[in-house]
Amino acid sequence: MTNYSNVVRSFLDDQKLLEPSGFLKFPEWVKRLKVDVGMSHTGPNAIEWIRRDPHLLVVGLEPIQSEVDSFWLFAETLHDFSLIKKQLIILPIALSDRDGSQKFFVTKGYLGNSSLLSPKRLEVEALIEVPTSTLESLLDCLDLEKFGKIDHVKLDCQG
Numbered sequence: 001m002t003n004y005s006n007v008v009r010s011f012l013d014d015q016k017l018l019e020p021s022g023f024l025k026f027p028e029w030v031k032r033l034k035v036d037v038g039m040s041h042t043g044p045n046a047i048e049w050i051r052r053d054p055h056l057l058v059v060g061l062e063p064i065q066s067e068v069d070s071f072w073l074f075a076e077t078l079h080d081f082s083l084i085k086k087q088l089i090i091l092p093i094a095l096s097d098r099d100g101s102q103k104f105f106v107t108k109g110y111l112g113n114s115s116l117l118s119p120k121r122l123e124v125e126a127l128i129e130v131p132t133s134t135l136e137s138l139l140d141c142l143d144l145e146k147f148g149k150i151d152h153v154k155l156d157c158q159g
Helices: 007-014 044-052 066-077 081-087 135-140
Strands: 032-037 056-061 087-091 098-107 124-133 151-157
Touching: 007 087, 007 124, 007 135, 032 044, 032 087, 044 056, 044 081, 056 081, 056 135, 124 135
Parallel strands: 032 056, 032 151, 056 087
Antiparallel strands: 098 124
């Protein structure tokens, strides 16, 4: 087992989602795992994956808290909200080259253009500090021996 100080592990521990081993708790019904980096306020990929597979757990990363909040408000309006809530964990974290926190440029208008990198052509609405994690630290929290692999990783992020 490695570094318990990583940001992902700290978040999962705060949410009571860690096994004593330090890995993410996986209910017995979970047979497959997908990761959605840069979910957005409607999480279309995660929702579609969940609807197609009752044995899937999706771990989503979305660093803008208002997008996470908007997602859950949107999901509550869907007929299969209880399924989505059961099969999705959203980490309010940006994928980066280092664990910790970094400045995040929130763009005006469409938040999907927001990034750890300063935009060249878009107007910045806000500069916020977000928790960051490396892909390695994220994987460190997943018991890949149990699954053998992650079935799919979707990346929609800049920076």
